[in-house]
Amino acid sequence: MSKAVFQLEPLTCPSCIKKIETTLNKTNGVESVKVLFNSGKVKTQFDESSIQAEELSKILTNLGYPVLSSKVS
Structure with a gap:
């Protein structure tokens, strides 16, 4: 899990x-998503065998929320 x-x-x-x-x-x-309204951050937990962070970034951008930066761990 990433x-x-x-x-x-x-x-x-x-x-x-x-x-x-x-x-x-x-x-x-x-697996999970938490949006922090005041800071403009989206925290996610996901299975890398099913989806990559870059794909999540594209989904956010397509929703109209451009990603300024991301950190994967």
């Missing part, structure tokens, strides 16, 4: 949290 933290631009509304969490939680291989 973890990644994605730094986004500042989030503007609480509904952004639900949109991100719902989409990523439905993504195959994603």
Whole structure:
């Protein structure tokens, strides 16, 4: 199991949290998602045999939340 933290631009509304969490939680291989509204961070735990951090980054960007940086551990 791997973890990644994605730094986004500042989030503007609480509904952004639900949109991100719902989409990523439905993504195959994603085990957990936590959106930190005030800091604009998305913390994920995922199975690297099913999905890569780069793919999660693309999903966030396609949702309209460009990823400024990411850290995978």
